[in-house]
Amino acid sequence: MVVTRKKLVPDVQANKVSYGKGNAKKYIVVHETDNTRSGADADAHARLQYNGNSRSASWHYTVDDKEAVQSFEHAWRCWAAGSNKGNNEGIQVEICVNADGNYLKAVQNTAELVAKILKDEGIPISNVVQHNHCSGKNCPSQMRAGKVSWSQFITMVKNASGNTQQHKPSADTSKYRVLTGTYATKQAAENVLDVLKHRFGWVAYIEPDGAKWRVKTGTFTGIDAAKLGASKIETAKLAQVTNIVAE
Incomplete structure (x- = not known):
């Protein structure tokens, strides 16, 4: 059962990167992010959209090996499928392929999410399609290459429960920041800052x-979120040492 949460793009930003509301919701279009860099998980892609994606692109969900994050309600006509029909009639789902994630688990989580959307929206499973179906793009590329075949994925969807677990905000509302160890040059710190801001979608500073x-x-709100943030920095090998400090 995949954990889902919402980080919905504000309407002002959503109108800049979509055709607005009125999605016919006839299809579920499956994509892959093609972003293999460490840390490029569902949270990072959701933050990218929330903070103002520099690309003329948008999608409803991003899924990794831990969770599914929703950026747009289904009514929005997102720019992802590469065709008017795909954008105006499709709910867009992106699978993460980050190197530090478990791709198979991300695919399994996506199957659970797709099964839930099928049930909620009354969409037939025959209308679960690849991005390639809409525009001819080689996407989802790893699935199309056979890492997990499309037929296997559809079987996963058929066997999925269609139930998801909504993320419950932590009761810990204390605020924390993560500090890296020191860097010998400002340029080295700026390189890390660039990753945190543009790959992870975080707010960050150099001092x-x-x-x-x-x-x-x-x-970060709550010590658990701060610990996950520190772990993400270390996993991406951006710092050998991190420290968590209370606000």
């Missing part, structure tokens, strides 16, 4: 520490 430099994140 001096004597003759060296460190990177400080924006606030």
